[in-house]
Amino acid sequence: MKLYKKEGNIIQILSFPNETVEKGDYLIIEDGDAGKALIVQVIDVQFASIPGVLEELLRSLPDGGELIQGEDFDPLEIAPHITYIQDASMLICKIRATVENENLSPSSSWLPSRSQSMIKKLPIPMLLKLAKVNGKLPIILGGTKDSALLTIDASSLDGRLNIITGKKETGKSHLSKLLMLNMVGYKATVVVFDLNGEYISLGMTSDEKRNAYHDKIHVLTPSQNFKVALKQVNLHVLLGILIHALHLPGTSAREFRRIWQSLKERNMLNMHELSEAIRNWHCNQHVRDALFSRYHALANSGFFTDEMGGAMLLEECLFKASEHGGAVIINLKNTSAIDRQIVVEYVLGKLVELLISWKLRAIFLFAEEAHLYLRETYWDDIVTRMRHFGIFTTFITNQPDTIRENIYRQADNIFLFNFTNEHDLEVVSRAARIDAETIKSIARDLPPHHCLALGKVVRDFPMVVKVKALDVKTMGETRLFFKDMN
């Protein structure tokens, strides 16, 4: 390989056919005289601009597309040299760091010698060692191209905002399960908003046997084993549900507050009494109608109950998880859009309540397709306020434009699977921790189950990893009509 050009933080390297370098690979450009080296990452592989190639191709097809047959008597065997030159490639590389005395710095302000520099492939294990991507709480994400394991530290997800995104069937949920189970293994408390019921069998192996996580996975299905009594709900949580999920106007909300206070003073907070109170409350008929319609929405959700027995489960599960590590899976499958929002408002309100009172230390929240249940104002809350309470969120989505731009800007880690659509790549490339070219170039060519890890987990050295397999019962498979016929 030969150093050809540097423009900004892009370096172009001429590579010959016997040097197999692919997108995503790291190279080290060592300048012995300067005593420094540049670490660069290949973000694109192009044909080198060799003069005369067009003529060469044209003359091989002179007859309207049919190759002209013939023999070449080439006694000096020049042909392999021609092929060698023709197949030379130009590696477009991004400068990632400078190494000096085994220390890394993000500087790219110096220029290595074009004639004297030695360019070599930098094996991932060596890069991980240089970048100190290790720690006491290792999570093996999978294998890199050179068959090395990519291990991240669980603490690099602690206190962070993470995004897992990629198009359908590329392995996003699989990675989120891997991260989640590893966090549980390190005794973390995890809450999952499980939109499709994909996480409910994580305690089982693929052959339906109990696995090591079986006792740590707590599945809560709203209106089945997960119900709440009004007495357990704080007024501000319920108001949040009424205003944000059920769009109750301000005037009606004020009346509701009065009704609630009245019932609470009389220790009569239950669904039946709430209905009676609304019916008999002295207020404008429109307000009453508005309150009644919301009441019916709450009642019809099946999420609210007057029985205290089945209502303590969320707190119990969270406390259990906080002691030994565990995941509380909120199974939102078969839940209507309104009910989903009611449940999510409740869970988030409850989490904040428990975290503010230090009953919980911190939780890791995994939210699949959050735009389907998270109200507008929560997005900013999650990345700013809730983070300070100790809610560390991982968003998982196949529609990157449903996550706001400011979330990308503040994301600490992004696990990016394949995207081919320009628009999707454009959205993701707004992430602050990485340049747009890297995302656009590498993500487009990622095979299924391969992800580009970006951010603090890899110390800002983007790495492509094939996510390792998990021996858990998968539930996220698409139901197919022609399955038995194939």
Added chain:
Amino acid sequence: MLMQTHAVQLKPQPILLTSRREETTVAAVDTSCMKIGETRHGILIAVRGATVCKQNRKYRYMRIGPFIFHVTEENKKEVYATLQAAYLNASHEHMPQVMLNLMQMPTRIANLLEKWLQITLAKTLNNSLILFDGSLTSGTPDTPTTLMKETLSTAREKGNIILAFSKITNLRFNGHIITEMLPLHKPPYMLEAVGLKPKPPIVLLGDVYVARLTHGNYAFRLDIDKEVSSEQKILAVERLLGNDLFQQSYPETLRLSHILCTFTANEVIAMQHFITRKYGLRILIRPDMHKLLFGPFGRGEGYS
């Protein structure tokens, strides 16, 4: 070329041609040469030749080379004599003494290869049309008369007819280049040039025509073996019309042989790579004085 051109005349009556489709093999030969670099001692030359045959509506080629020579002032005579002997089976004494200029060596060597390919085709083909690039003029240092005569007679013995197409000609009639004086006839046709009297030692071994074989304002000088009868000459061109493709009055077989032997820029780089790797020769990059002195007004120096 030293040629008396004042007496050239074009017969006004064109020879009208009809395409004859009876299956005839058409073969063509061309070579190319290039100075691919300079060393401290001399120059590096690459030559390559190509023959293309059209048979049963299919083109087939044979490409020979590239051959690379390191020619210096010291070895140029030896190199040339050795190649002359090898290619043309002629000893040094029997060939005309040629003044060898180092800068003309690429053309000289390529010409030797071309002559060898021409005579080889003449010997190996039967009842075919053989197309040469250039004319049938002999008596020049590159084309000894004996050699050209031998090539033509060998071809005749095997039933072949040689037709030589010149892309450029200096022959003028009434002050105009002969290929630019086209009568208003529907092509294909030929105009016969008469009255050519070359100055010794130049010998013209062919009859000269202006051939306009397709629509468009392209015409070429066409030399056909003098020893062949007029009827055979016309028949040969008509068979060529029926058996080869023509674009801009130029036969495809000859065009392909030219394309196949020409060096592209990446081949030059590959050959330089080969020489450096295999023989450890250091190619000098001399400053281009034209570019240096005249900037954008200086002409390019090619690949060297």
